[in-house]
Amino acid sequence: MTKANWNYPTAIKFGPGRIAELPEALKSAGITKPLLVTDAGLVNLPVTQKTIQLLKDAGYDVGVFADVKPNPISANVEAGIKVLREGGHDGVIAFGGGSGLDVGKVIAFMAGQTRPMWDFEDIGDWWTRADPKGIFPIIAVPTTAGTGSEVGRAGVITDETTHTKKVIFHPLMMPKVVIADPELTVGMPQFITVGTGMDALAHCLEAYCAPGYHPMADGIAVEGIRLVFENLPKVYANPNDVEARGHMMSAAAMGATAFQKGLGAIHALSHPVGALYDTHHGMTNAVFMPYVLAVNKSAIEARIARLSAYLGLAPTFEAFQHAVTALRHRLGVPHTLADFKVDASKRELIGDMAIVDPTAGGNPIELTKERALEIFDRAMEGRV
Numbered sequence: 001m002t003k004a005n006w007n008y009p010t011a012i013k014f015g016p017g018r019i020a021e022l023p024e025a026l027k028s029a030g031i032t033k034p035l036l037v038t039d040a041g042l043v044n045l046p047v048t049q050k051t052i053q054l055l056k057d058a059g060y061d062v063g064v065f066a067d068v069k070p071n072p073i074s075a076n077v078e079a080g081i082k083v084l085r086e087g088g089h090d091g092v093i094a095f096g097g098g099s100g101l102d103v104g105k106v107i108a109f110m111a112g113q114t115r116p117m118w119d120f121e122d123i124g125d126w127w128t129r130a131d132p133k134g135i136f137p138i139i140a141v142p143t144t145a146g147t148g149s150e151v152g153r154a155g156v157i158t159d160e161t162t163h164t165k166k167v168i169f170h171p172l173m174m175p176k177v178v179i180a181d182p183e184l185t186v187g188m189p190q191f192i193t194v195g196t197g198m199d200a201l202a203h204c205l206e207a208y209c210a211p212g213y214h215p216m217a218d219g220i221a222v223e224g225i226r227l228v229f230e231n232l233p234k235v236y237a238n239p240n241d242v243e244a245r246g247h248m249m250s251a252a253a254m255g256a257t258a259f260q261k262g263l264g265a266i267h268a269l270s271h272p273v274g275a276l277y278d279t280h281h282g283m284t285n286a287v288f289m290p291y292v293l294a295v296n297k298s299a300i301e302a303r304i305a306r307l308s309a310y311l312g313l314a315p316t317f318e319a320f321q322h323a324v325t326a327l328r329h330r331l332g333v334p335h336t337l338a339d340f341k342v343d344a345s346k347r348e349l350i351g352d353m354a355i356v357d358p359t360a361g362g363n364p365i366e367l368t369k370e371r372a373l374e375i376f377d378r379a380m381e382g383r384v
Contacts (some may be wrong), residue, residue: 002213009151009257014180014249019051022093022141022179023058026313029137029176031091033061035084037104038096040070047143047184048095063087067088068096071274071281072103073160076116079109084136091137094175097149097196099201101140102277104156105173108136122154122169122358130170140175143184145248146196146282148203150178158275165271167358180253182246186239192238193284194331197232197248199282201225202266202289203255204258208307209300210262210362217261220229222310224254229311229327236331262362265292265354265375272353277342286333287340290325291378294370299364336382344380351376 013021026034034055042048043066055062065083068076084092084107093113094104110117112134119129140150149155154169185193204224207217227247234244269292270284293304301317309315313323334340354360354372365371378384 004213006214006216007260009253010174010176010178012151012178012180012253015246016181016183018179018181019054019141019184021062021121022051022054022139025177025179026060026091026093027137027183029091029139031137031139033063033087033089034091034139035063035065035087035089035107036093036095037065037068037080037107038065038100039070042066042096042100042143045187047187051095051141063089068099068103070099070163071158071278072099073158075160076103077106077110077117077157081110081378084111088142093139093140093141094150095141095143097142097144098149098156098199101142101147101149101194102157105138105140105149105175106155106168108138109168109170109173111136111361117168118159118166118327120170122167122170127170132172135170137171138173138175139177139179140182141179141184142249142252143300144188144196145185145190145245145252146199148200148252149253150175150180150256151253152256163275164353165357166274178253180249181182182242182249185245185249186242186257190236190239193235193282193332194232195280195282195286196252197228197235197282198286198289198331200248200252200255201228202282202285203263204228204251205289206264206266206362207255207258207261209296209303209364210264211364214261217258220254221258222307224251224258227251227254229323233327233330238366246249264363265296265360265367265372267359267364268354268357268367269350269372269375271357271359272350273337273342274348276346279340279342280370283333284340287335287337288375288379290321290328290384291375293321293324294378294384295375296364321384337376337379347373347376
């Protein structure tokens with residue numbers, strides 16, 4: 001029997017209204033002066049301001065850092081570390097979508113480190129370079145249902161000098177407590193709801209298709225896929241459907257739990273496109289999805305047929321492929337990269353970047369530059 005390493009998430013307080021338990025979560029984590037980290041587009045919205053007021057009413061001297069881009073860069077992290085240290089904060093509330101969650105986690109991780117951030121990239125055992133005593137506790141509060149970063153032990157940050165996305169990893173970056181309150185996602189713009197929801201689908205789908213022995217991840221991924229197919233259209237049609245939004249939050253956390261098994265070419269291509277064109281990560285995944293499925297068909301056909309049957313579709317690869325394209329069309333996802341305002345001027349560079357992306361190794365078939373460019377060309381032209 002193959003040997004494998006399996007890890008599962010932290011404590012999650014799930015359900016409508018659970019944001020009220022944030023002060024209690026801070027207390028359990030030993031945080032007395034939190035820094036709330038979120039993104040620039042979210043900080044002034046009612047969902048954030050109400051949360052800040054909740055903390056003030058509970059007696060917390062809460063600081064706020066929101067200089068975070070949608071595709072966060074190292075300068076965002078460095079600025080946040082400065083605010084945390086100068087403010088005397090002893091813990092972080094990572095609040096928002098993937099960008100706020102990732103930056104918040106990395107700020108907490110870097111709070112007491114003396115080495116540069118890139119020394120802790122997720123390569124080999126580089127995480128052991130960190131001083132665990134210098135890692136501050138984290139409470140995660142997602143306001144979108146997509147990345148699942150709230151149950152992850154890493155953050156994705158763009159190195160602006162090379163325009164590459166890098167993963168900073170440490171086991172102690174796992175939040176102590178997650179507040180998963182679907183009511184917090186109700187006010188999200190439709191584009192963000194769709195993009196983050198398709199990100200959750202991409203995580204579950206690529207984890208399910210990744211090679212390796214991890215039946216628990218496979219089971220979680222399959223149910224996560226079902227939840228997205230059933231509930232993302234409901235949320236798209238009715239943004240106030242809190243029950244459907246709750247199921248989407250579950251799917252997001254499930255995707256991030258499952259992808260410890262691996263990701264693949266969807267992410268390997270989405271990362272360089274996002275870094276070079278500053279596109280929304282989840283929506284970029286959605287654009288690439290059917291083209292990656294087509295190129296990987298020889299390695300995943302039987303597995304996808306089982307998945308299709310579980311979803312109540314005909315037990316064939318083609319039925320699932322059609323369901324993906326139909327879902328994209330229903331949700332207004334761009335069918336091609338050209339429709340997404342991405343051109344082919346950086347085609348060769350994207351191919352070079354994709355094959356060295358950390359997620360490339362999880363693709364069901366080897367992601368050579370030739371294959372990466374085939375997928376890119378299909379996505380430019382719309383050839384499923």
